[in-house]
Amino acid sequence: MKRLLLLLASALALQSCAPPAARNTGVYLLVDTSGSYNRNIGKAEQIALYTLTRLQSSDSIAVARIDTGSFTEKDIIAKATFDDRPSTANAQKRAFASRVEKFIDQSPPAAYTDITGGLLQAIEFLNEKHPARKEILILSDMKEELAKGYVRDVPLDFTGFDVVALNVTKLRSDNFDPRLYLNRLDEWRARVEKGGGHWRVINDLDHLDGLL
Amino acid sequence: MTLSNLLTITPWPALSAAILLLLLMAALYFARGTAHQLILAAAGALARGLRVAAYSVIRAQERLAARNRVVLLAAGRESKERLVEREFARVADTVRKDLAGYPDMHRRLSESIQRIEEDQENAAEVPPEAPGWAQAVKVVANLDARNAGADILSDIHKSMVKAHAEAMDDYRKASSERHALLRRMMPDWRAILETLGHVNKSVESVIGRSQAIDRHMEEYEAIVRGEDRAVSVLSSSSIVYFFVSALVLAVATAGTAVNFTLIARPMAEMVGGTNFIGAYRTADIAALVIIMVEISMGLFLMESLRITRLFPVIGALSDKIRVRMVIITFLILLLMASIEAGLAYMREVLLLDEMATNALLRGDASASLVNSHLWITTAAQMGMGFVLPFALVFVAIPLETFVHSLRTVVGLASTAVLQALALILRLLGNGFRHLGGLACRVYDLPLFVPLWIETRLLGGNGNGHATASAAVAAEPEAWKEARS
Numbered sequence: 001m002k003r004l005l006l007l008l009a010s011a012l013a014l015q016s017c018a019p020p021a022a023r024n025t026g027v028y029l030l031v032d033t034s035g036s037y038n039r040n041i042g043k044a045e046q047i048a049l050y051t052l053t054r055l056q057s058s059d060s061i062a063v064a065r066i067d068t069g070s071f072t073e074k075d076i077i078a079k080a081t082f083d084d085r086p087s088t089a090n091a092q093k094r095a096f097a098s099r100v101e102k103f104i105d106q107s108p109p110a111a112y113t114d115i116t117g118g119l120l121q122a123i124e125f126l127n128e129k130h131p132a133r134k135e136i137l138i139l140s141d142m143k144e145e146l147a148k149g150y151v152r153d154v155p156l157d158f159t160g161f162d163v164v165a166l167n168v169t170k171l172r173s174d175n176f177d178p179r180l181y182l183n184r185l186d187e188w189r190a191r192v193e194k195g196g197g198h199w200r201v202i203n204d205l206d207h208l209d210g211l212l
Numbered sequence: 213m214t215l216s217n218l219l220t221i222t223p224w225p226a227l228s229a230a231i232l233l234l235l236l237m238a239a240l241y242f243a244r245g246t247a248h249q250l251i252l253a254a255a256g257a258l259a260r261g262l263r264v265a266a267y268s269v270i271r272a273q274e275r276l277a278a279r280n281r282v283v284l285l286a287a288g289r290e291s292k293e294r295l296v297e298r299e300f301a302r303v304a305d306t307v308r309k310d311l312a313g314y315p316d317m318h319r320r321l322s323e324s325i326q327r328i329e330e331d332q333e334n335a336a337e338v339p340p341e342a343p344g345w346a347q348a349v350k351v352v353a354n355l356d357a358r359n360a361g362a363d364i365l366s367d368i369h370k371s372m373v374k375a376h377a378e379a380m381d382d383y384r385k386a387s388s389e390r391h392a393l394l395r396r397m398m399p400d401w402r403a404i405l406e407t408l409g410h411v412n413k414s415v416e417s418v419i420g421r422s423q424a425i426d427r428h429m430e431e432y433e434a435i436v437r438g439e440d441r442a443v444s445v446l447s448s449s450s451i452v453y454f455f456v457s458a459l460v461l462a463v464a465t466a467g468t469a470v471n472f473t474l475i476a477r478p479m480a481e482m483v484g485g486t487n488f489i490g491a492y493r494t495a496d497i498a499a500l501v502i503i504m505v506e507i508s509m510g511l512f513l514m515e516s517l518r519i520t521r522l523f524p525v526i527g528a529l530s531d532k533i534r535v536r537m538v539i540i541t542f543l544i545l546l547l548m549a550s551i552e553a554g555l556a557y558m559r560e561v562l563l564l565d566e567m568a569t570n571a572l573l574r575g576d577a578s579a580s581l582v583n584s585h586l587w588i589t590t591a592a593q594m595g596m597g598f599v600l601p602f603a604l605v606f607v608a609i610p611l612e613t614f615v616h617s618l619r620t621v622v623g624l625a626s627t628a629v630l631q632a633l634a635l636i637l638r639l640l641g642n643g644f645r646h647l648g649g650l651a652c653r654v655y656d657l658p659l660f661v662p663l664w665i666e667t668r669l670l671g672g673n674g675n676g677h678a679t680a681s682a683a684v685a686a687e688p689e690a691w692k693e694a695r696s
Contacts, residue, residue: 024486049573058486084484086477086562090569097573 024058025212026131027051028122031077032140033065034113036171041107043167043205044139048100051137052093054212057084060129063100064118066140067110068147071117077103081129115144116152123157134161135212141169142184158197164211165201240655241662248652255648262641266634273630280623281443285435287616288446292432294521296425303421310414317407324400331397335390450620453613460610468503471552471600474593475499478558503604506548510605513541520612549601556597560590 029051031044048063055061062079064070078099082089119136126134142165146152165188174181185201192199202211218232219225240247434442479502480495487494515526516537529537564586656663 023488049575053570053573056485057480084486085481086485087481087565089485090565093569094572 022130022132024060024131025055025133025135026060026126026129027055027062027135027137027212028126029061029063029137030070030115030118030122030139031063031065031107032113032115032138033067033107033110034140034145035109035111036143037113037139037141037169038107038109040139040167040169041104045100045104046205047137047139047166047208047211049097050208051212052097055082055093057082057086057089060126060131061096062122062125063103064121065103065107065110066113066115066118066138068112068114069117069150070114071120073121075118075121076125079125112147112150113140113143113145114147114150114152115140115142116146116154116156117150119156119163120154123161126161136161136163137166137211138163139166141171142188143171156191156195158192158195161192161195161197163192163197163199165199167203167205168201237659237662241659244655244659247655251651251655252648255644255651259641259644259648262637262644266637266641269630269634269637273627273634276623276630277627280620280627281438283623284443284446284450284620285438287450287620288435288442289432292428292435296428296432299421299425299428303418303425306414306417306421310411317411321404321407324404328397328400331393335393447620447624450617451624454617454621457610457614457617461607461614464604464607464610467600467603468507470596471503471604472496472499474559474597474600475502475552475555477562478555481558481562502548502552506545506601507604507607509541509545509548510601511608511611513538513545513605514608516541520608522608522612522615545601545605549598552597552601553594554597556593557590560586560593 029044029048031041032038033041044063048061051061058081060079060081062076064076067075078096080092080096082092115138118138122136126136144152165185168181168185170178170181174184189199202208219228222228222231431442435446476496476499479499480493483494483498485493485495489497511520511522512526514520515523516529516534518527518534521527526534526537
């Protein structure tokens, strides 16, 4: 009996000393700055601010643009991992919001749309942060246009990721043939789910309650 | 072998069925005695087992009831001892207080009485002087000296009037002095009356206490004798104390929850908001630990003041160490209360900061406006943060009552459960016994034809009845065995 109690106490002590499981969230917001989508860039601020209100201490967030070549740290406009003290985290949120606002005001339109490169960068960033929950938000029409010489035919590992396409606008060509729009979304869904991720589309930005 | 195969032992299924039925009846008839014995033995074994179990449970219940009685009487005895001890302490205080003042009171009374005596002696009325002139006037009046007596009498009259006036003045002065002396006695009388009133009050108090002690002693003696009435009174008191203390503890728990809410958020600033120990946030655990430490300090304070007696070690400490302990625990509590007040203020600051940040992120300018009356809630939070630790100190009293009454209530509940269990086991035992008899009757039901034939054939010499009822007759024997 004594041995059993000793074992139980040891197990409890080990359990309490074990490194705690991660409970934080990592969010990577990709903003399409291509010519066809640049007029919607103002909505990026709305989403970024909403995301900030939902995040807590120790959560991570990054906002990056999608341009001709997006697989680079240079395209990350702002990134932060919030302090575990709530007051410091609030100050960080305010500073982050300020940086996003500045980017929205000064964002130049890009010639091409390298969504895959942005996703690769997002996966790399979030995997480095080791959050419990990984969210990639894409504010884009999801029409990828690669410049000559850019190879993006690489497998993407979305294991443990939630990929949310936001405000996927219809292009002029989609209006002529809606199958183009539907096929485009289906292709991205297939690609994300093939990589082990979970795919969602939210077009109504007034109802972002289920986003995070 | 299926039923359809069995029905093909003859070309006619009906005949096959009849043959099979006959064979079955024959088999059942010949195995009847053994089957009855088997059924009764099985039912008897089950019933016996259940009765033994019921007996054990009853024994356990009796032992538990006896233990509960002992515990209850011991608790009642201890409680009465405390009450009597307290009453004696009060009597001792009263007596000590009055006896300490008794020499002074006696001196004051003696002085007052002495003064009254002196004044009374001084106030004694002086008898008026005897008239010395009357005889002389008579003699002068009888003198035959023509008109010489009239002059003398006139002079005497004048002298007498003058002397009378002087005597009257003296008398009035003496009366005035006596009245003054009597007036001077009044405060002494009042002082004596007041002193005697105090004495009367003290004596009445002591008499009241002694009556209370007598009552407690009677109850104590009843408890010591272990009277059923005393046990019954103690049981009902324990149940009442249990529910009342549970109610107060529930209120205290709600107070603890409020206290926790006040300090949990600002604790995140101190220990971090995202650290976890197991499934719980470190900040929440830290807040809870602070509250638990406060409650512990409250317990120690109450123990040191000898209001509760949960820790005999503290109660047995010398008065000097106890007083030191009181001071130390009170200072720690004061420190904790001050920390809580600070944390409550910090909570408000953090809340405002968070509200302002969220308003900024939502683009809601109106939400970031600061209410001019916000200081009221801030002050209220700080006040609650400071007061609640001291309020939680008093949790020690209902906790002690709860712990003590819990033993009795759990004992009574366990006794009731054991009684119910014993009843169920006995009912089951009886049920199995009757089930055995019923199973024998059910066994005999399809054999009514051979049994009837047996009765008819062997009825003449009486053996048939004996054989038929052999198994049934064996039943009481089996039951005697089971009961034993």
